[in-house]
Amino acid sequence: MSSSADQLVTGVAPWRRPEHQPDILDVIAQLSSDEVPTPPRLAVAVLDLLPGEVWTDPTLRWLNPATKSGSLLREVTRRLMVGLAEWEPDPSRRREHILRNMVFGCAITRLTGEMSRRSVYLSRDAAGPHSAVRFDDAEGNLRFVPAEHDYPTGRDGRPSGLCRVCGAPVGLERGPDRENYAYAFIHGAYPTKEMAGMQFDVIVGNPPYQTGMRDADGNRTANILPLYHLFVQQAIALNPRYITMIVPSRWFNGGKGLDEFRAQMINDRRLRVVVDNPKLFDPACFGPGVEIKGGVNYFLWDREWDGDCQFSTRIDGQIVSTATRDLREGDGVVLRDNDAAAIVHKVRQKTTQILADVVSPNDPFGQSLKTNFKGAALEPFDGSIPLVFGTHVGYVHPDQLERNHAWVDRYKVLIPKAGDGHGREVSYVLGEPIALGPGSACTQSYLVAGVFDTAVEAENYAWYLTTKFVRFLVLQRKSTQDLRPDKFRFVPALDMTRRWTDADLYAHFGLTDAEVTYIEDKIHPREPIVATGAPVPSTHLPGGAKYKAPGTRAATMAEAPVEEDEEDL
Numbered sequence: 001m002s003s004s005a006d007q008l009v010t011g012v013a014p015w016r017r018p019e020h021q022p023d024i025l026d027v028i029a030q031l032s033s034d035e036v037p038t039p040p041r042l043a044v045a046v047l048d049l050l051p052g053e054v055w056t057d058p059t060l061r062w063l064n065p066a067t068k069s070g071s072l073l074r075e076v077t078r079r080l081m082v083g084l085a086e087w088e089p090d091p092s093r094r095r096e097h098i099l100r101n102m103v104f105g106c107a108i109t110r111l112t113g114e115m116s117r118r119s120v121y122l123s124r125d126a127a128g129p130h131s132a133v134r135f136d137d138a139e140g141n142l143r144f145v146p147a148e149h150d151y152p153t154g155r156d157g158r159p160s161g162l163c164r165v166c167g168a169p170v171g172l173e174r175g176p177d178r179e180n181y182a183y184a185f186i187h188g189a190y191p192t193k194e195m196a197g198m199q200f201d202v203i204v205g206n207p208p209y210q211t212g213m214r215d216a217d218g219n220r221t222a223n224i225l226p227l228y229h230l231f232v233q234q235a236i237a238l239n240p241r242y243i244t245m246i247v248p249s250r251w252f253n254g255g256k257g258l259d260e261f262r263a264q265m266i267n268d269r270r271l272r273v274v275v276d277n278p279k280l281f282d283p284a285c286f287g288p289g290v291e292i293k294g295g296v297n298y299f300l301w302d303r304e305w306d307g308d309c310q311f312s313t314r315i316d317g318q319i320v321s322t323a324t325r326d327l328r329e330g331d332g333v334v335l336r337d338n339d340a341a342a343i344v345h346k347v348r349q350k351t352t353q354i355l356a357d358v359v360s361p362n363d364p365f366g367q368s369l370k371t372n373f374k375g376a377a378l379e380p381f382d383g384s385i386p387l388v389f390g391t392h393v394g395y396v397h398p399d400q401l402e403r404n405h406a407w408v409d410r411y412k413v414l415i416p417k418a419g420d421g422h423g424r425e426v427s428y429v430l431g432e433p434i435a436l437g438p439g440s441a442c443t444q445s446y447l448v449a450g451v452f453d454t455a456v457e458a459e460n461y462a463w464y465l466t467t468k469f470v471r472f473l474v475l476q477r478k479s480t481q482d483l484r485p486d487k488f489r490f491v492p493a494l495d496m497t498r499r500w501t502d503a504d505l506y507a508h509f510g511l512t513d514a515e516v517t518y519i520e521d522k523i524h525p526r527e528p529i530v531a532t533g534a535p536v537p538s539t540h541l542p543g544g545a546k547y548k549a550p551g552t553r554a555a556t557m558a559e560a561p562v563e564e565d566e567e568d569l
Contacts, residue, residue, distance in 0.1 A: 186230040323341065387440070
């Protein structure tokens, strides 16, 4: 008997044997960066979330709606072969029942369908002589089901634009002989009509993470949109007993088009367990060299659960932190750091006003004043207003400002819209705040963090924004360089007639020594730029530390528009 067949019968997986044998699926898992197959070790960790009784119930139906290498369903089959041994002692009849009546999958491509059948049935031909179970057709219960995108019709009567379901560009339709990545599970083609009325009890999977990857010529496209949430939502809509899936963690607090999904998951009290893997490169997830921006998580959704979520952090295959908490306390985001969540909870209990209500929108003086605004003069003129760019100062007419004209004549504190240091173990989180005297405005290179009547308040506020306390609280809502007012939702708005130090803030909010140490170790020191004696900072004038001559390549690169949160694997 072959080693693969022996695995299905005995329940002993090759990677768990004392004499370790290489598993081909460990290698396959490293071949793709768009749709990453699930390495066997990760499949084991994901399925460990399920309660033990599922492996001894012969009535359950299992579905992977986006099978690739087949590793998840192979591990499901292995465990069922062990768990159902008492129910059906004969291995052949037990295997027949499991593969014919319990395990189902929808492949994402024809090739992955063949790979999955080879992993689970031991043969890509489910009707062939080498298949562990002889089906009537070559695909068995692990099928590739073609589907079509739902494109709007252009003026010429032909499909155009982006798919209404998944956002895929029309360029992915490349004829019947090439993949169009219209995944059947989310496009209404699977379960098929022949499966109508079939109830799936457990849904497992590692769905495709994004769409719009390649055009007809194989080039990477600009329409990169998240896709995995559609699989999760469709799985929930089928109302199984359990769902466990592997998805990017960017949905915790960012990602294009994920606001509704994030709200749904945070408020779904059936979300029982989340295991977050935050490392950019974590060999315990997809193997060495596979980069996942923002990390990945796998979760357990339990239809009968109604309570708080057990949230764990897993690094290099080891659980380093676990806490049971109400995800709704993140106020619209998932706090992925359990220690930070406890600190945020403590601070919010003593907070009555927040900085999110104080910091300006992304266009403090108008939509036209982009980071690379071209309408400013290089020298002042009669009646001109200094306009602070990220690297220099220009001059504009008052009527070029579209909003907040009254702010010009007040003391202001600016904060760079593109923060720095995100993702570092020791982080700056925010760029240097600038405290300015009256008489100027700014481009969208900055948010106006606050306006004041006195220089003392502006200076104290700038120093407040540089405290480790404030930047640690911002970090809990910030996953990219882009800065928006909602990132300050955890930061208290305090009296700025006094200078707040970190020591003052730790004492005021009752932080323990351990919590203080945790913040101090996470955040790098930072100081503000204080220029309340002038309408513009000297750092942005010729000879200043931030200055780059307008029109030079260095200035152009520095003033490039800030990218919004993007979903990218």
